Structures are given as structure tokens and as C-alpha cells.
Amino acid sequence: MALTALDIYKKLPQTNCGKCGFPTCLAFAMQLANKKASIDDCPDVSDEAKELLESSAAPPIRLVKVGTGDNEIEMGDEVVLFRHEKTFYHPVAFALMVDDDSPDIESKVQPVEEMRFERVGQELKLDMIAIRSKSDDPAKFSSAVFTVKEKTSAPLMLISQNPAVIEEALKVCGSDRPIIHAATKDNYEKMAELAKSSDCPLAVLGDAGLEELAELSKKVKEAGVEDIVLDIGMKPLGKMLQELTLIRRFAIKKLFRPLGYPIIMFTQGEGLSEGLEVALGTMKYASIVVMKETDRSFVYPLLTLRQNIYTDPQKPIQVQPGIYDLNGPDETSPVMITTNFSLTYFTVAGDIETSRVPSYLLVADAEGLSVMTAFAADKFTADTCAELIESCGIDEKVNHKKIIIPGQVARMSGKLNENSGWEVLVGPRDSSGLPKYLREYSGQ
Amino acid sequence: MPLELPKEKWTGKIGEVVIGALESEGGTRTSKVVLGGATSLPFLSFEGEYPNEPPIGMEIFDVVREDYPEVARKPFEDVIDDPGKWAKKCVEEHGADMICIRLIGTNPEEENRSVEDAEQTIRELKEAVGVPLLVYGSGDEEKDAKVLEMASNVLAGERCLLGLAEEDAYKSISVASMANDHGIVAFSNLDINLAKQMNILLTDFGVKLENIIMDPLQAGLGYGLEYSYSVIERIRLAAFMGDKILQVPILCGTARVWNAREAFKEDASLGEAGSRAILWEATTALSALMAGADALLMRHPDAVACVRESIKGLTGGGEQ
Ligand code: B12
Ligand code: SF4
Numbered sequence: 001m002a003l004t005a006l007d008i009y010k011k012l013p014q015t016n017c018g019k020c021g022f023p024t025c026l027a028f029a030m031q032l033a034n035k036k037a038s039i040d041d042c043p044d045v046s047d048e049a050k051e052l053l054e055s056s057a058a059p060p061i062r063l064v065k066v067g068t069g070d071n072e073i074e075m076g077d078e079v080v081l082f083r084h085e086k087t088f089y090h091p092v093a094f095a096l097m098v099d100d101d102s103p104d105i106e107s108k109v110q111p112v113e114e115m116r117f118e119r120v121g122q123e124l125k126l127d128m129i130a131i132r133s134k135s136d137d138p139a140k141f142s143s144a145v146f147t148v149k150e151k152t153s154a155p156l157m158l159i160s161q162n163p164a165v166i167e168e169a170l171k172v173c174g175s176d177r178p179i180i181h182a183a184t185k186d187n188y189e190k191m192a193e194l195a196k197s198s199d200c201p202l203a204v205l206g207d208a209g210l211e212e213l214a215e216l217s218k219k220v221k222e223a224g225v226e227d228i229v230l231d232i233g234m235k236p237l238g239k240m241l242q243e244l245t246l247i248r249r250f251a252i253k254k255l256f257r258p259l260g261y262p263i264i265m266f267t268q269g270e271g272l273s274e275g276l277e278v279a280l281g282t283m284k285y286a287s288i289v290v291m292k293e294t295d296r297s298f299v300y301p302l303l304t305l306r307q308n309i310y311t312d313p314q315k316p317i318q319v320q321p322g323i324y325d326l327n328g329p330d331e332t333s334p335v336m337i338t339t340n341f342s343l344t345y346f347t348v349a350g351d352i353e354t355s356r357v358p359s360y361l362l363v364a365d366a367e368g369l370s371v372m373t374a375f376a377a378d379k380f381t382a383d384t385c386a387e388l389i390e391s392c393g394i395d396e397k398v399n400h401k402k403i404i405i406p407g408q409v410a411r412m413s414g415k416l417n418e419n420s421g422w423e424v425l426v427g428p429r430d431s432s433g434l435p436k437y438l439r440e441y442s443g444q
Numbered sequence: 445m446p447l448e449l450p451k452e453k454w455t456g457k458i459g460e461v462v463i464g465a466l467e468s469e470g471g472t473r474t475s476k477v478v479l480g481g482a483t484s485l486p487f488l489s490f491e492g493e494y495p496n497e498p499p500i501g502m503e504i505f506d507v508v509r510e511d512y513p514e515v516a517r518k519p520f521e522d523v524i525d526d527p528g529k530w531a532k533k534c535v536e537e538h539g540a541d542m543i544c545i546r547l548i549g550t551n552p553e554e555e556n557r558s559v560e561d562a563e564q565t566i567r568e569l570k571e572a573v574g575v576p577l578l579v580y581g582s583g584d585e586e587k588d589a590k591v592l593e594m595a596s597n598v599l600a601g602e603r604c605l606l607g608l609a610e611e612d613a614y615k616s617i618s619v620a621s622m623a624n625d626h627g628i629v630a631f632s633n634l635d636i637n638l639a640k641q642m643n644i645l646l647t648d649f650g651v652k653l654e655n656i657i658m659d660p661l662q663a664g665l666g667y668g669l670e671y672s673y674s675v676i677e678r679i680r681l682a683a684f685m686g687d688k689i690l691q692v693p694i695l696c697g698t699a700r701v702w703n704a705r706e707a708f709k710e711d712a713s714l715g716e717a718g719s720r721a722i723l724w725e726a727t728t729a730l731s732a733l734m735a736g737a738d739a740l741l742m743r744h745p746d747a748v749a750c751v752r753e754s755i756k757g758l759t760g761g762g763e764q
Contacts, residue, residue: 083670236760296715297715301724305727307666432705
């Protein structure tokens, strides 16, 4: 629970000296509670009070950074349980699991480096590589880490409960801020030391329940490690969901610090079951999901789910309104119109590109709504379309006055013709019909 | 020191709606399903009841059009022109808990199948399978009035669900459902207020709340899933916080996945179309469950199988 002004007041010197710029300690405490002042402004505050206040001001889930430079991944720092309450900020990282004794490590990790999807204007990809020491041999593990590091720049996770194995691997990649996985109740002292000296995040593994996990994370923190990631271990799916949910609630509703960290989850199943585990983790509070499968048909739907869940509910993904040139148009090229919802724009633009017919696509500002939704909400109407045609300057680019509208809004054609003076042609309902339609159009 | 778990103490409970009537109850069904009954968010048995595993119904059509996606067609290639056989295959080979037939072919602007033809289809379906049935019209208000009245009578005593009741078309379907004590599916599109309004309209008209199932529109993955996810969560939370009129089970379908080309189009850069589409549908279904759906309607057998497996894993959740 966040501290109240009264809680804070109790910790202040209570001398009302005014050096903080406020007349009384209570006035200052009220400002602090509202996060409108900084504790540093009171010169006489005790160290103990300062620490308490600083820690209560920390976010409920610590922001942990993995990797460095362009590939750095931020995780944690979420503030709600349900996305409609605000938004989810830091998309779950998808990590690929490889074993150090795998004969073809290089080709296994290739997808992380090479597989890229473009979806509604965003680049989607796998984010991390988790290397697991099956050999339990420090030399073998660090050579695997070396191989992976040569091959990709993705952030790493080092998986072994043997501190000697981790220590050796850190010599290869310790400055890249990999996650060390994992500290357990048996090895945490040594692991915490390694994490501290290399300044790397440390995962704590407590599969015997949240109590043990919280104990362990506390001990690791006391040993001086700040960047912690929680692992509840392998559990049946239902148990997994429950513990993931409880951890999130502990952190956000109770500000319970020992569980206020990002969570890591490993898949256990294969094929579709594995896919649904990833989906579950994506929706319900994992910050990293470690998976095995890299087939495109597997990864793409899951990346799409992540994109959906982590879209800000207040802001649909949009493109800039205006004129878009597709396939190198000239003054005779057809002119079409659609809305600025990213999904709509990229679907339509993709279909026009497939047609190879040089075209102009006018994109109307419909507040990021799809054609049908915007039409129903009066944001994509004969009036707004006419206004766009007039103001965007398309009449200077083409020598005709014909505009193709989406088939689903055929109803606006008469009025649009009246308002704009342009001849209105009704295109197909689904833009997948555009290649055929445009080829016929330009053949005319 | 033992941790005190942050449990929610909800006051609301989702009503239970039974679909299907056994012989002893005046029907001919050999199984029935119970939707709803939850007092906790999905699968969180540590803080409440989640008594009924969400059933998975499978969707079939009276008419399958040419543009029906190949991936969804393939598992049923041999039976797809015969709704009875199609349904039988869904139940016997793929364990469907319910069958939903969409009588799209009755639409006057499309195939315009007659009410008599539709009746024949319904009779065959009733004979073919013993699971509970859902019958949806084509969305043409006038025709649906006749088609659903017919379905209500032919299936009298079977305790089915008729759908879809919409804001501007709910009266005749309500009459049809009340006539023979069937349930009704109230559709609203991604709008919690409309979902509520639908239940109010229906109950004002005389439909009992215990006979209503809500369909708040499950958008497909990549096509508005995030809206559905949050709308359903909000509906469910409002119900738990005491909004009686929303304490109604939610039914979600994955139908829209099969309109989203991205899910099943041939495009090597997105991986093999079949497995992509199946995971696409399964993911959409799981998101519905996580948000609060009490029952699912699905199409592809492989997606059904893995979602069912996930449900088993989730309900075997274990104690805290
Ligand atoms: C997600 C969604 C929403 C989201 C908005 C998402 C967004 N950013 O747009 C939310 C929840 C906010 C929403 C709200 C509403 N929605 Co809405 N929504 C949908 C849903 C599920 C998907 C829309 C979508 O993303 N489609 C995908 C995009 C790519 O489609 P598109 O833009 O239409 O583009 C396609 C075609 O139009 C065509 N095309 C597009 N441009 C062009 C250009 C040319 C030249 C050509 C030829 C073709 C072409 O090709 C594209 C690809 O197929 C649809 C149902 C459905 N499955 O379609 C309902 C739907 C569009 N919504 C509908 C309604 C009524 C509404 C609301 C008015 C009511 C309500 N109860 O909420 C509100 C209004 C919004 C407001 N006031 O803020 C109705 C529209 C009914 C109608 N016929 O007018 C629909 C069809 C649902 C239904 N069956 O009732 N909605
Ligand atoms: S400076 Fe410190 S002691 Fe002085 S009034 Fe402000 S809070 Fe109180």
C-alpha cells in the first residue's frame, strides 16, 4: 500500500523549520504523498526515513533491463492487473531455448537473428536466447555461449544452477547484461555474488510456492542484488495461472516488494500446447516466456497476440492521414480512399501492392478506426471524405476525378459525389478483391 | 511467515444456464451442458467457485460457400455438404460438447433456402447427434423470424439456444425462444453498455434472465482481439462487483478468425497456413477463456483438441 501523508509525517523531524520550502512538516508530507515534492528537500530527515520513503515511491514491479544498447529489453514496471485500467507497458519478451550440448546451436538460434515480421507497421521478432547447460561443464557451456554470442546480438539468459558454470560463462558475456538463471535456496549466496560482481539481473527459482520464492528474493536482495526476476518453476497450467496472478496482485495491490519483480515462465508442452502456454503467459503477467519452437507458423500468431494485448486501449495503432503513393503512380493512376487505422491501411496497401497497379491511396483521419467501425461511428462519412479529397491536394496529382471507395460503404457514394464533385466508384467489399478490380480498372 | 494471499472477495455470482434436455426431462438429448456458475475469475479456484468446465461447441452451416477457407473445410471434406453428418463427425470424432448450426443459406439475398428446407436440416441434425444444439439464423430479420420459430417448434423440449438476438431485432426471436422454453443468445458488439442493454431489452420483453447467454463479439486474433479481451473482462468484473443484469454466462465464438485472411492465407513468410490457422483459432479461443467466456464455439478439430487440453490443465489448477 502506498504511504499516506500521515505515515510520512510520522517519519519527518516534526520541527516545522520550513527549510523544505513548506511551512510545516505536515504540509511537506502531503506534497510527498502526492509525489509533488522530493524528500531530498528536507535537510534534516533521517537516513532510515529517507530509505523508507524512497522504497515506497518505487514502482510496484521493478523495471529490470536485460542486454545492452539497441537490443536492451525492459521488463516489469507494470501498474495494473487489467489492461483496460490503463495499459500494459512492457511487452513480454519471447526467448528461445537452446541447450549447450546441441550439435547445431548456430542454426538453432538463427531465427532470433533473422526472423522478422512486419505487421501493421511494426516489426515483430523473437527477443532473447536462453542457453541451458545440460552438460554441466563450464568449458562446454561457455563455448556454447561464445558461439551464440558470435551469431546474434540478442540478449541472453544463462541457465545453470551450478555457479562454476555461470562464472565461466560470465567471462564470455558478463558485460552484455545477460540474465543469470537461477538462484535457488541451495546456491543463492554464490549466485548473488556473481550477479553483483557482473552487474547482471538474477533469476530466483522457487518452485515450492510463493512463500519460498519471496524468502529467496528477499535474501538475494539483502545480498545486494537489485535486478531480480522471479521463476515459479514448472507447474501444471492451472497452478501456473494462479501463481502468476497472485504474484501480480501481491506486487500491485499490496506493494509486497519481495514479489515485485518481472516473472519468467518456461513452456513445458510441445506444438499447439506449447503455443497456448505462450499465449497464457502473454495475457497473464509473464515478462519473459522461454520457448522451444521457432516455426514461423507458430511464432507469428503469438507475436500477433502480444501486439494485441500490449496495444494501449486508448490508442489504436494508426498511420498518418494523407496521400500514399503505391507502385509509382502518375496522373492517370486510380485514386482510392480508406481510414487511418493501421490494420486497415496495411491490409489495403498490401493488396494494392500485390496488384502492381500504380495507385494513390488517400488515408482519412478516422481516429484510428477501421472502415466499418468508423462508418458506424460517423467518423468516415461523405463529408469527411469530401473534405479530405479537397484539402489533400490529390487534384493536382491526377488528371481525372474518380475515386474508389470501399465496398462496405457503398451507401455514401451519392452524397460523396454531390459533396466533392468526384465520380464515385464502389470497390470490392474486401480489399483482397482489389488486384482483380484494379487490373480491370486500368485495362479500361 | 505464511503469506496472506491477495484474494478478491466478489459479491456477484454468474448464473447457471443448462442447455440440452435428456429423455427424462422431455427431450431426446443424450448429454447436456451447464454454462456459468462462476464466483471467481477464470480458473482461479483459490478464491471462489469455477464449477463448470467451459464446454466447446462446434459450428456448422447449412450451406458452405465457395470462399469458405480451405483449412477449415479440409477436416470435414467428406461431410461438409451434409449438416447431419458434419455434426456427427464433430461429436463422435472431435468430442464437440454442443453443435451450433448457422442457417446462413436461408438468407433471401443469398441462397434463399426455404423454411421447409431448413426444417429438414434441423430434423436431420436432431437425429444425427445427441448433444445440445444452438440454432442461429442468417441475420435477415424477417426470414429469421420464420426460421427460428420453426426451429423452436421442431426442437420443442430439447432446450436449445436460439440466436442471435440483436438490439434492433430481438422480438420475434424472443417469442420463438419463450414459446418452447429455449435459451437465447444476446449479441452485442464490443460494448459493455450494449451488452447490458440487450439483457434489459430481453428481460423487459419477458425473457427470463436464466435463459439468456451473452455473445459480446469475440474478434479474431489481430482483428480487434484486444477490444474483445477487455470488454469481456469488464463485463465479468462488473458482474462480480454486483451488477445483476450482467451475471449471465458469456459465449464466445472464433468465427471471425475464419474471416481474417492473415490467419489462413498461403504465405510462406508467415509459415505453413494450416498450422498457423489452427494456432490462430486456438489462441483466440484461449483469450476468450482468460477474459471470462463460459463457453466456446469453434471450427477446427485440432484447435478444439488443444484448447480442450488447456482447459483440463487449467481446471486441474490445484489448491493454494
Ligand atoms: C474491432 C472493432 C471495433 C473496435 C474498433 C477497432 C478500430 N480501431 O477500428 C471498437 C470496439 C472500438 C468498435 C467500436 C464500434 N463498432 Co466495431 N467492430 C470491430 C470489428 C470486430 C473489427 C473491425 C476491424 O478491425 N476490421 C478489420 C479492418 C481491416 O477492416 P476494414 O477497415 O473494414 O477494412 C476492410 C474493408 O472495409 C476493405 N477496405 C478497407 N479500405 C478499403 C478501401 C478500398 C478502396 C476498398 C476497395 C476496400 C477497402 O478491405 C479491408 C480488409 O478486408 C468489427 C466486426 C468485424 N469483424 O468486422 C466491428 C464493427 C465494424 N463495429 C461495428 C459497430 C456498429 C461499432 C460501434 C458503432 C458500436 C458498438 N457497439 O461499439 C462502435 C463505434 C466506435 C466508436 N464510436 O468509437 C459494426 C459496424 C456495423 C455497420 N455495418 O455499420 C461491426 C461490423 C460489428 C457488427 N457486426 O455489428 N468496433
Ligand atoms: S525541512 Fe524537514 S523538518 Fe523542516 S519543515 Fe520541512 S519537513 Fe519539516
